[in-house]
Amino acid sequence: MTRPTSARPLAVFDIDGTLVDSRASIHQAATEAARALGLPDPHYDRVRQIVGLSLPHALAVLEPGLTPPELDRFTAEFRASFGRMYDAGHEEPLYPGTMETLRRLHRDGWRLALATGQNRRGVARNLAREGWADLFISSHCAEDGPGKPDPAMLHAAMTACGADPATTTMIGDTAHDIGMALAAGAHPLGVAWGFHTPEEQFAAGAHHVAIDFPDLEAALARFASDRLAA
Structure with missing residues (x-):
């Protein structure tokens, strides 16, 4: 029944x-975005803590010292990194x-x-x-x-x-x-x-x-x- x-x-x-x-790809995107802004490579243990939050919020937690324009760029670079992965045929x-x-x-x-x-x-x-x-x-x-x-x-x-x-x-x-x-x-x-x-x-x-x-x-x-x- x-x-x-x-x-x-x-x-x-x-x-x-x-x-x-998506553990490897999210850490890679965060690393590439940080490098684009001249920031140190974020350790995986810091990146894993922010996963699940909305992206701008997550990245603001990851790098709390960024100005609003820097955070916008950090977010854009993170998304661009994922775009490159997908363009290359990557799928988690x-x-x-x-x-x-x-x-x-x-x-x-x-x-x-x-x-x-x-x-x-x-x-x-x-x-x-x-x-x-x-x-x-x-x-x-x-x-x-x-x-x-x-x-x-x-x-x-x-x-x-x-x-x-x-x-x-x-x-x-x-x-x-x-x-x-x-x-x-x-x-x-x-x-x-x-x-x-x-x-x-x-x-x-x-x-x-x-x-x-x-x-x-x-x-x-x-x-x-x-x-x-x-």
Whole structure:
């Protein structure tokens, strides 16, 4: 028997560090942008902390001493670096198990959406991946309004998918994702393979941090079972 749409849980996924392994490309773009402004190469540990925030905000956190015109140039150079990568044919790989998990969730009646710090162009690039456009009901990014950890994107996803906080879980790899979930009243789930450590995510309030996709699927199954029993 098919569950009514209103009873189906909603899983909202982050992209970078959760579904897509963009660690090397984001660090490369930050490094090339810093060099263009004559700044020291940023250490990866500093770069990983800002991933998930909207780009201008993230880069202002990375280099807080920049003037507004310098920040504008830093942002433009970061985007230009990614443009060069894509022009050269680069595509960030999916984490192993990503598509299998997404397809199983979709098959099992989950509603799926995206909430990311990427811009709309980046979202479109990812939705052009084979099979993605058929999986996700809606996508939301920092260009649509306030970025993470503000709950605006998650509220928009719930509205678009006809869900409410009690039936919604946010899956991400950073404290920013966890903070957004908590601010929206949704269930916060982390993953251990992205930018922030499990310890950082638990400190932000994650209910669980999955060590791999089977562990994530088990956590989602528990969430769905608990919601149906409520």
